Structure formats: C-alpha cells, structure tokens
Amino acid sequence: MALYLREDFQQAWAGKDAFAEAAALTGETFRHKEGRRTLRFSLGGRRYFLKYHAGIGWGEVLKNLLQARAPVLGARNEYEASLRLAALGVDTLTPAAFGERGINPARRESFLITDDLADSVSLEDYCRDWPTRPPALHERRRLMRVVTGMVRTMHEAGINHRDCYLCHFLLYPDTLAQATIDSDVRCHLIDLHRAQIRDRVPRRWQVKDVAGLAYSAMDIGLSRRDWLRCLRAYAGVPLKTALGRDRAFWLAVKQRAEKLYRKDMKREPPPWL
Structure with a gap:
C-alpha cells in the first residue's frame, strides 16, 4: 500500500480510512465509467479534483491489450508524472493526496486528489x-x-x-x-x-x-x-x-x-x- 496526504488532508482525515473517505467524496462529476470517477469537490473552503480508480477488471485490461494499448490501471502514473514534471519546472497538477492498495492489477484501488486550477x-x-x-x-x-x-x-x-x-x-x-x-x-x-x-x-x-x-x-x-x-x-x-x-x-x-x-x-x- 502507498499513501500520501498533504497537511490539509492529514487534518481533514485524521484517524479515518483515507480510501473510504476518497471513495465517498461527492461533487461535480466529469467522468464515471471504466472503473474511474473524476469530480470536483470542496473541502475546508478549498476546491480540489479527485480521480478515483476502483479497478477496471480483467475484461477491460484484455480489451486494451488486444488493441495494443497500455491499460490505465490506477492513479500512480498521473501522480508520479506530475511530481517529475513539477521538479523540472513544468506547471502541472499539484497533488494533495494519493493512495494505492491491492496486488491484483485489475482490481487495484487508487486515488489522486489535486488542487483545482480555478480561473484557468x-x-x-x-x-x-x-x-x-x-x-x-x-x-x-x-x-x-x-x-x-x-x-x-x-x-x-x-x-x-x-x-x-x-x-x-x-x-x-x-x-x-x-x-x-x-x-x-x-x-x-x-x-x-x-x-x-x-x-x-x-x-x-x-x-x-x-x-x-x-x-x-x-x-x-x-x-x-x-x-x-x-x-x-x-x-x-x-x-x-x-x-x-x-x-x-x-x-x-x-x-x-x-x-x-x-x-x-x-x-x-x-x-x-
């Protein structure tokens, strides 16, 4: 299991299951299919974006592989890419929270919460x-x-x-x-x-x-x-x-x-x- 919580989420989710809290978030939904849910929400007077991955299942994994496409199995790629780009001075997403758990790649649960890029x-x-x-x-x-x-x-x-x-x-x-x-x-x-x-x-x-x-x-x-x-x-x-x-x-x-x-x-x- 991997878990990162910035100070604002350490405080908001203190003593709670971060994965359960992420799964329960609600707000303005932009996508909800193929095991992935994307939404904008507010917490503590601030706005954030959530990408929650519940696992895409083996059927979706195989479909992607048969189409010669690398399947998106969770939030880790986006989390690691945003950190690397930021380190290079490229403006990108700013992670506020990230979590990943599970061994089965088709059922792996993960989430990424980033600051909302309001007014862009x-x-x-x-x-x-x-x-x-x-x-x-x-x-x-x-x-x-x-x-x-x-x-x-x-x-x-x-x-x-x-x-x-x-x-x-x-x-x-x-x-x-x-x-x-x-x-x-x-x-x-x-x-x-x-x-x-x-x-x-x-x-x-x-x-x-x-x-x-x-x-x-x-x-x-x-x-x-x-x-x-x-x-x-x-x-x-x-x-x-x-x-x-x-x-x-x-x-x-x-x-x-x-x-x-x-x-x-x-x-x-x-x-x-």
Whole structure:
C-alpha cells in the first residue's frame, strides 16, 4: 500500500480510512465509467479534483491489450508524472493526496486528489477565436514557445503524455497578458493518467504527442512561419539543422497529424508545415 496526504488532508482525515473517505467524496462529476470517477469537490473552503480508480477488471485490461494499448490501471502514473514534471519546472497538477492498495492489477484501488486550477482556461477554448480575433503577435509567439517548451522538457525527461492536445493545457490568461519573460506565463499540463515514464521516450510516442498537439492547433490560424517557430522551439536547434537532421521525424509528425485531422474533421487539413 502507498499513501500520501498533504497537511490539509492529514487534518481533514485524521484517524479515518483515507480510501473510504476518497471513495465517498461527492461533487461535480466529469467522468464515471471504466472503473474511474473524476469530480470536483470542496473541502475546508478549498476546491480540489479527485480521480478515483476502483479497478477496471480483467475484461477491460484484455480489451486494451488486444488493441495494443497500455491499460490505465490506477492513479500512480498521473501522480508520479506530475511530481517529475513539477521538479523540472513544468506547471502541472499539484497533488494533495494519493493512495494505492491491492496486488491484483485489475482490481487495484487508487486515488489522486489535486488542487483545482480555478480561473484557468483550456488552450482549446482560449485559441478558438484566433482566426477571426488574433491575439497580439508577441503574446501568440510567447505562448507558442511556452507550450512547445513544455512538451520538449517532458520528452527530454522520459515522459510521454499520450493525450497531448490543446485542451489539456490550462492557461491563466492574465499571466500571458502581463508576462515580461516566458517563465511568467502560468500554463498547466493536465490529464496525465495515461502518461508513460521511461529513461527515454521512444520515437513513436514522441511522434504521437507532437502530432496530437499539431492536429489540435490546425484550425487556430497559425501561419507557416508560426509552425516553423514551433518546430525550432521543440527541436532546440536552428531550423535548418532540425529540418535536415530530423527530417524523418517531422515527416512522421506531419503524416500522423493530417491523418487525425481527416479522420475527425472529415475534410482536408489546412496548409501548415
């Protein structure tokens, strides 16, 4: 069994079974299926998010394996990924409580409670009107550098997200408007429950993350020059070097992103990379 309780939950749950307390929490429910329940709740005048895993069962485990997908067995991945990203200076979830018990992977019980990122907005929503109401040029470029830098840092640390889309980046807009340097911007990477942690991210998982992010940004009005700036920021080398040395990687990203776009949007993607 593993258990972590921050001081606020040590006090709130003193002398109680933390797993029973987590299972009994109620609030605004966002998901409740496949053995996982996600909700926002309040405790002691503060708001939190709960992800509670009751075990997905062997049927769901086998279904995922047959689809060549790694099943999500509990909250540990998200907990460990958030700690590692925070240690690297990447804004992400802040754990307030974590618990895991049980040997059977299909019936393992776990939970993760994080601080609520109140007043933040997903980049999917924030960028939605950019084609008709473009932001200030310096703000757009700063946000592009921040997001691509976050993904680059994540991959260099051996973490891949597996759901790397604009909707999973939560921005505090005021910090972007008032920023004088990139580190002033508060943009949090969330939904890490499918994250994988290794010594090094395999290329196919890098492609998946970068292509997912590119696909989700295809309709926000970025120019070809914007895309090339993102490419350079992610590669961390001059553009000419990145396009030469990593040509096969970026071709794979382009093909995967455009395939996703055609599948979901039922139309050809706009010109981009």
